Amino acid sequence: xxxxxxxxxxxxxxxxAWRRFRRHRLALAGAVIILVLVLGSVFGxxxxxxxxxxxxxxxxxAPPLSGAHILGTDELGRDVLARLMMGGxxxxxxxxxAMVIATVVGIVVGAFAGxxxxxxxxxxxxxxxxVLCFPTIFLLLTLAALTEPGLVTTTVLIAATAWMWxxxxxxxxxxxxxxxxxxxxxxxxGSSNLRIMFRELVPNAVAPIxxxxxxxxxxxxxxxxxxxxxxxxxxxxxxxxGNMLNNAQIYLTSAPWLAIAPGVAxxxxxxxxxxxxxxxxxxxxxxxxxx
Amino acid sequence: xxxxxxNRLAQAVMLLVIxxxxxFAILHMAPGGPLSQFAVSGQMTQEDLERVxxxxxxxxxxxxxxxxxFGRMLKGDWGKSYRDGDAVLSVISxxxxxxxxxxxxxxxxxxxxxxxxxxxxxxxxxxxxxxLATVGAxxxxxxxxxxxxxxxxxxxxxxLGWLPAGNRQTIGDGSFLDLLHxxxxxxxxxxxxxxxxxxxxxxxxxxxxxxxxYIRTARAKGMPEWRILTVHALRNALLPMxxxxxxxxxxxxxxxxxxxxxxxxxxxxxxFLDSIGYRDYPVxxxxxxxxxxxxxxxxxxxxxxxxxxxxxxxxx
Numbered sequence: 048x049x050x051x052x053x054x055x056x057x058x059x060x061x062x063x064a065w066r067r068f069r070r071h072r073l074a075l076a077g078a079v080i081i082l083v084l085v086l087g088s089v090f091g092x093x094x095x096x097x098x099x100x101x102x103x104x105x106x107x108x109a110p111p112l113s114g115a116h117i118l119g120t121d122e123l124g125r126d127v128l129a130r131l132m133m134g135g136x137x138x139x140x141x142x143x144x145a146m147v148i149a150t151v152v153g154i155v156v157g158a159f160a161g162x163x164x165x166x167x168x169x170x171x172x173x174x175x176x177x178v179l180c181f182p183t184i185f186l187l188l189t190l191a192a193l194t195e196p197g198l199v200t201t202t203v204l205i206a207a208t209a210w211m212w213x214x215x216x217x218x219x220x221x222x223x224x225x226x227x228x229x230x231x232x233x234x235x236x237g238s239s240n241l242r243i244m245f246r247e248l249v250p251n252a253v254a255p256i257x258x259x260x261x262x263x264x265x266x267x268x269x270x271x272x273x274x275x276x277x278x279x280x281x282x283x284x285x286x287x288x289g290n291m292l293n294n295a296q297i298y299l300t301s302a303p304w305l306a307i308a309p310g311v312a313x314x315x316x317x318x319x320x321x322x323x324x325x326x327x328x329x330x331x332x333x334x335x336x337x338x
Numbered sequence: 339x340x341x342x343x344x345n346r347l348a349q350a351v352m353l354l355v356i357x358x359x360x361x362f363a364i365l366h367m368a369p370g371g372p373l374s375q376f377a378v379s380g381q382m383t384q385e386d387l388e389r390v391x392x393x394x395x396x397x398x399x400x401x402x403x404x405x406x407x408f409g410r411m412l413k414g415d416w417g418k419s420y421r422d423g424d425a426v427l428s429v430i431s432x433x434x435x436x437x438x439x440x441x442x443x444x445x446x447x448x449x450x451x452x453x454x455x456x457x458x459x460x461x462x463x464x465x466x467x468x469x470l471a472t473v474g475a476x477x478x479x480x481x482x483x484x485x486x487x488x489x490x491x492x493x494x495x496x497x498l499g500w501l502p503a504g505n506r507q508t509i510g511d512g513s514f515l516d517l518l519h520x521x522x523x524x525x526x527x528x529x530x531x532x533x534x535x536x537x538x539x540x541x542x543x544x545x546x547x548x549x550x551x552y553i554r555t556a557r558a559k560g561m562p563e564w565r566i567l568t569v570h571a572l573r574n575a576l577l578p579m580x581x582x583x584x585x586x587x588x589x590x591x592x593x594x595x596x597x598x599x600x601x602x603x604x605x606x607x608x609x610f611l612d613s614i615g616y617r618d619y620p621v622x623x624x625x626x627x628x629x630x631x632x633x634x635x636x637x638x639x640x641x642x643x644x645x646x647x648x649x650x651x652x653x654x
């Protein structure tokens with residue numbers, strides 16, 4: 048134990064983090080699965096002889112492994128695997144882009160609130176608290192009902208309901224660091240407030256930001272599936288992992304495979320990002336231990 | 339104590355004002371504003387719309403309109419449903435019972451099962467049980483609730499035929515056993531995520547407590563282990579769970595919406611989705627505000643109750 052601590056101390060921080068991360072086998076597995084899912088949904092469609100929106104009414108409800116269609120066909124005779132791959136593209140893209148938007152918004156709000164404090168900080172952070180009062184799905188559905196559904200709308204709306212945690216993390220960090228010597232020194236050197244905020248203070252919060260961002264991808268993929276399943280996200284004929292389950296309930300008795308593949312794919316993707324986030328938390332900052 | 343409660347109450351009122359302002363902003367974000375229903379129906383001419391706008395005071399400055407709207411919300415006048423003209427608040431309350439029934443059952447399952455898993459995981463830290471529980475909880479938190487519902491229906495209703503596939507009761511029946519029979523599947527589905535959360539929080543809370551000095555003191559005194567665990571450890575580990583109950587309310591409400599949709603459960607979540615489908619904005623906004631207020635009051639009560647049982651909190 049003592050030697051491990053000693054050898055860790057001698058390593059560069061990045062190396063030590065990598066060591067801790069490698070020990071977290073579930074996080075590694077998560078990273079590998081994410082890689083497979085990304086590669087599969089990016090390159091998979093080129094390898095398949097079927098188009099995801101091609102309707103073949105003669106081959107409706109073909110069960111899996113019954114010929115050319117590995118995962119079978121749906122109620123319109125479309126290839127389930129092809130739709131799964133294209134749906135994976137859509138769902139993963141939404142997850143990642145929504146995470147980027149939410150993270151940027153969260154960093155900006157948190158940095159301003161933490162740096163200026165006082166009235167600005169109070170107003171911004173009460174706004175964060177207030178948005179957190181709305182159960183996410185209710186807020187998301189209301190906003191979705193008032194806007195035109197689509198890829199961009201879905202992504203932006205999901206981001207709009209996910210930036211608050213990043214803002215809280217960044218605000219706490221910036222507030223606790225803004226009086227420290229290096230920040231005061233930067234001020235004395237004549238650095239602008241913006242420079243101090245985003246070049247000196249925010250980088251100190253990189254570890255929790257990365258963790259929150261990774262967990263946000265998981266959350267965004269999950270939210271997309273809820274929204275599309277309920278009919279207010281990605282609209283057919285385009286596929287998303289969520290809207291593939293849209294009709295699955297009607298055909299649950301006759302064609303259960305329609306429900307299995309997309310559900311497993313969502314669970315796999317979300318679990319992987321959650322494990323990755325968990326592993327990153329352990330690796331980047333062993334002191335952070337929020338359940 | 340009174341001071342803490344007053345402080346916390348003032349915070350909650352301020353939050354309610356911001357929450358309602360957000361709600362008001364969303365209402366006005368609707369294409370065509372609060373009158374969009376009429377604007378798209380084509381039944382009204384432009385002049386009609388302008389006249390109604392004036393009549394309803396929608397031409398006044400937004401802050402004035404907001405104050406008016408907020409005042410009416412406080413008085414319980416939440417508008418009328420576009421669909422049948424009923425008062426929004428009475429529409430909501432007629433669906434609330436079914437939702438509360440579902441949420442309460444799921445919470446009881448989650449507290450008992452999750453609490454047990456969490457305590458056992460903490461006592462046997464890093465054991466096989468603990469590892470499986472940790473991984474299982476993470477997977478449970480990653481499964482889309484609606485999909486888990488579909489799988490449950492497929493297995494227990496379609497394949498085994500043990501449980502009904504939806505609704506709150508058989509038409510014409512409605513006996514206690516019939517209600518219970520219908521409650522099992524949706525409450526278990528809703529309880530999945532909750533159980534995982536309670537298990538995780540309970541585990542970390544218990545871990546924190548059993549490493550405290552007073553537990554070691556109790557052991558040193560020769561107190562029997564079961565007494566240490568129940569009287570000293572568990573009692574103190576349960577305290578922070580009050581906060582968890584408050585924190586979990588948004589997730590629980592969201593989960594209930596999804597479970598109600600899958601199992602055609604006649605609750606508030608299902609009403610919400612139906613209202614969105616009908617573009618019944620007053621009801622949609624009403625439920626949005628109602629759920630946010632519920633969360634606000636829930637966390638307020640959790641904080642106050644926590645302060646009552648744990649005097650250390652009041653100082654901070």
